[in-house]
Amino acid sequence: MIVNSAGRIRARIEIPSDKSISHRSLIFNAIADGPATVERILDSEDVRSTAACLSALGVEIDWPSGAPVAHIRGNGMHSLFEADDTLDCGNSGTSMRLLLGLLAGHPILSILTGDASLRSRPMARVIGPLRSMGAQISARKGDTLAPVVVRGGSLRAIDYESPMASAQVKSAIMLAGLYANGPSSVIEPDKSRDHTERMLSAMGAEIAEDGAITRIRPASRLSPLSLRVPGDISSAAPWLVLAAAHPDAELLLEGVNVNPTRTGLLDILRQMGASVERLEERTSGGEPAADLVVRSSQLRGTVVSGSLVPRAIDELPLVAVLACFAEGETVVKDAQELVVKESDRVQSTVDLLTRMGARITPRPDGFVVHGPARLHGARVDGHSDHRIGMLGAIAGALAEGETRIENDAVGVSYPNFWQDLARAAEGGMIKA
Numbered sequence: 149m150i151v152n153s154a155g156r157i158r159a160r161i162e163i164p165s166d167k168s169i170s171h172r173s174l175i176f177n178a179i180a181d182g183p184a185t186v187e188r189i190l191d192s193e194d195v196r197s198t199a200a201c202l203s204a205l206g207v208e209i210d211w212p213s214g215a216p217v218a219h220i221r222g223n224g225m226h227s228l229f230e231a232d233d234t235l236d237c238g239n240s241g242t243s244m245r246l247l248l249g250l251l252a253g254h255p256i257l258s259i260l261t262g263d264a265s266l267r268s269r270p271m272a273r274v275i276g277p278l279r280s281m282g283a284q285i286s287a288r289k290g291d292t293l294a295p296v297v298v299r300g301g302s303l304r305a306i307d308y309e310s311p312m313a314s315a316q317v318k319s320a321i322m323l324a325g326l327y328a329n330g331p332s333s334v335i336e337p338d339k340s341r342d343h344t345e346r347m348l349s350a351m352g353a354e355i356a357e358d359g360a361i362t363r364i365r366p367a368s369r370l371s372p373l374s375l376r377v378p379g380d381i382s383s384a385a386p387w388l389v390l391a392a393a394h395p396d397a398e399l400l401l402e403g404v405n406v407n408p409t410r411t412g413l414l415d416i417l418r419q420m421g422a423s424v425e426r427l428e429e430r431t432s433g434g435e436p437a438a439d440l441v442v443r444s445s446q447l448r449g450t451v452v453s454g455s456l457v458p459r460a461i462d463e464l465p466l467v468a469v470l471a472c473f474a475e476g477e478t479v480v481k482d483a484q485e486l487v488v489k490e491s492d493r494v495q496s497t498v499d500l501l502t503r504m505g506a507r508i509t510p511r512p513d514g515f516v517v518h519g520p521a522r523l524h525g526a527r528v529d530g531h532s533d534h535r536i537g538m539l540g541a542i543a544g545a546l547a548e549g550e551t552r553i554e555n556d557a558v559g560v561s562y563p564n565f566w567q568d569l570a571r572a573a574e575g576g577m578i579k580a
């Protein structure tokens with residue numbers, strides 16, 4: 149795709165549905181006692197991967213291509229059948245890690261695989277605790293990489309101290325904990341996103357939260373959960389950054405999930421001097437939602453670290469773009485998890501922005517940006533990572549001249565991204 153410098157930014161954008169909640173709505177309802185309807189489910193490649201895996205395990209899912217509503221007919225906690233082929237999770241870490249937790253409780257053999265990116269991402273972080281609970285699991289490269297083979301069965305409860313703040317790890321253990329012989333717990337270094345806690349509680353699971361400790365009791369049944377999925381703040385993030393950094397911008401972002409475990413970018417924007425207005429605060433799908441208004445802002449450098457990191461983990465590459473338009477130094481640290489995302493997001497962010505004229509240096513746990521810097525158009529690589537593809541597009545709309553983005557992969561989480569950018573960025577002509 150080719151993006152040109154945008155003269156003026158004005159639009160009202162309906163933010164696409166939350167990817168994390170969409171995955172969970174399928175996975176959790178698959179083992180509920182009865183039918184559920186999920187409105188505004190995200191129709192993206194990642195969520196389709198989850199749906200295809202569950203269908204292969206015998207779950208009845210009615211979700212025609214292009215339909216905004218999915219019907220899932222759960223048949224109870226022990227209803228999955230052995231699939232007659234491997235389960236392909238595509239590019240989706242959430243699909244693979246959460247399904248491993250679910251399958252750990254089922255006495256069937258499953259083989260999970262994915263694309264080249266997913267087959268290089270660490271799976272030991274879920275394999276370790278699920279094995280301690282009693283699941284038989286093997287994987288490539290010393291049981292660390294997919295394909296992963298799991299044969300589940302009766303499980304022991306676990307009190308697990310996770311070395312990283314990861315909602316995927318926590319959720320895998322919580323799903324397995326539903327099938328365990330007693331109460332389980334997960335302690336994280338900092339609290340990660342809490343959609344699993346909210347949704348499983350709403351389905352009747354007994355869950356207690358105490359700071360970064362989450363406890364879950366085994367369950368014999370879950371009630372189906374019908375919901376309308378709110379917009380994904382990670383998909384609002386490119387627009388928040390574009391408008392805050394552009395000199396002539398105002399965007400209205402509709403229906404954004406503002407769950408406090410996800411709003412780190414809003415705090416970072418405030419730290420950097422941008423103000424984002426929240427309008428029409430409401431509840432949607434058991435989550436707080438609001439419309440956000442973001443305008444051109446004078447930005448200053450900041451430090452992002454500690455408990456802010458998991459609350460903004462998927463948005464941190466975009467913070468590097470903001471930092472290019474800010475006065476002074478911006479440091480992102482404590483974010484070593486960036487290295488094991490869909491691409492090594494420290495390296496891919498640094499490579500992409502360096503080509504466009506940024507002064508950015510990598511750290512093992514983040515990066516340092518010296519601002520302000522004049523970005524210029526360039527030929528850049530999205531590394532087949534949706535968040536990096538969108539970062540390239542936003543940087544391109546803010547830079548002088550023309551930016552050509554290869555391997556953008558935006559369909560993983562935001563299929564209409566290019567259309568929305570074309571609407572928002574006047575003069576920022578976009579060509580395929």
Ligand code: S3P
Pocket residue numbers: 167168169242313314315316317319340341461462485
């Ligand atoms: C997700 C959790 C995060 C996030 C990912 C989605 C989830 O990953 O980066 O995009 O839906 O649970 P980690 O659990 O690896 O931090």
